[in-house]
Amino acid sequence: MSSSTSLLLKLAEEISRNTSVIVEHLNRNDLPQPSFDADGPSHPIPEANEELSAARHALIEASKALHTLAVGPSETTRLFYFKDIYFVGAMQVLCHFNVPQQVPVHGEISMGELSTKTGLDKGLLARFLRMAAVNYYFTEPRPEFIAHTAWSKTLATDPKMRACVWFRHSEMMPSVAKLVEAVETYTSSPEAAEPRNTAFRLAFGDTFFDYKEKHQDHMVKFGQFVDAFASGIEADTAESFARAYTWETLPAGSLVVDVGGGIGHISTAVAQKHPLLRFQVQDFGDLAEESSLLRQSAGVSDRVQFCPHNFFDPQPETSREAAVYFLRNIMHNWPDMDCRRILKPIVEVMSPDSRLVVCDIVLPEPNTTPKTQEAQVRALDIVMLSMFNAKERSYEDWQDLFTSVDSRLRITAVIGRPKLGTESLIEARLMQ
């Protein structure tokens, strides 16, 4: 094979080309270069710039492919996730013993002092820290002294980042370990579609949310994990949803019903940008107080109301024939049969002018998006399976779901990248 047809070289050239785009942009704009140093930037390559974002994703894609080729099929399979599983375990121990917070943000600390401060045996501490350090978390600048990298510093300074490590180890890994048993036990059972029949329940003896209710510490950390996860996707913020959809085309005074809207952070952001619209946030009553604080501080209480409502019940009188019924991150938590129970009461009160706007992932056709991006949504699909017996859906899945509720409910628009990141806005209307 000549060098011109070498895949290794082609990928290396792609890496070089995209790296140049990034480095030149950072230099031109006086931005710091990515670095492992503790003072290195935590978001070194801004996603907001489209050209830069494309270069970053191309670089991630090509370098992953190059790495995989260099390791080769045999070694990849032989060591399949071997190092990663124990890396996650080491990180969990370090976070559990508050090691990241005890390492100074600037400078270094001896392993002996760190052992005293954390109560973790010095020999064990060294083993876990060295496992983390080969993955760029912490560094040992001289023997038995530890300092932060930019990576471990994220854990020292932000409890939400520590919650990400905690959730992966404490809930995701035990659930994943039960996937085979769940598939064997439930797939052919008459109750296969029941939301309670999950790998999570086999691991924890309870459904995801019942378990959280009984273990408030898990609930708090899960909330932190969700916040950190969502805030990391720059293109999927409340402000992006306010910008991405054609809210400005709705007649003045139109009502938007935010079904399962939590405390109403999306409605609040859209209301701030679109002063002629009204909103009704529907969720469990115990969120009313927090919602009220948010809406007051944002100055939108007159146009954004909170309405305690169970989304399996008929819609209240006050939300009939709204202009938009908006559901973000609801449907992917539920199997089709429950999604139908959520959609039915909405469709019953929709007028021919109403729109259903679902904000969730639209799974791409295989091989139509970069593998590293597709990997993220495929992983979320398996998360939904193992935690909720639910799933992420493709365009066809969404359309089939809608028509199974009402044959007139047709998708009229899908808004995704580049306006949004991982998620899309799926608009549907009742066609006559």
Ligand SMILES: C[S@@+](CC[C@H](N)C(=O)[O-])C[C@H]1O[C@@H](n2cnc3c(N)ncnc32)[C@H](O)[C@@H]1O
């Ligand atoms: C993943 S969160 C999404 C919240 C919000 N839509 C967002 O995008 O941030 C799911 C929401 O559904 C709400 N929820 C769950 N079951 C519900 C039900 N039966 N009736 C109403 N809301 C429910 C939860 O309280 C939570 O706020």
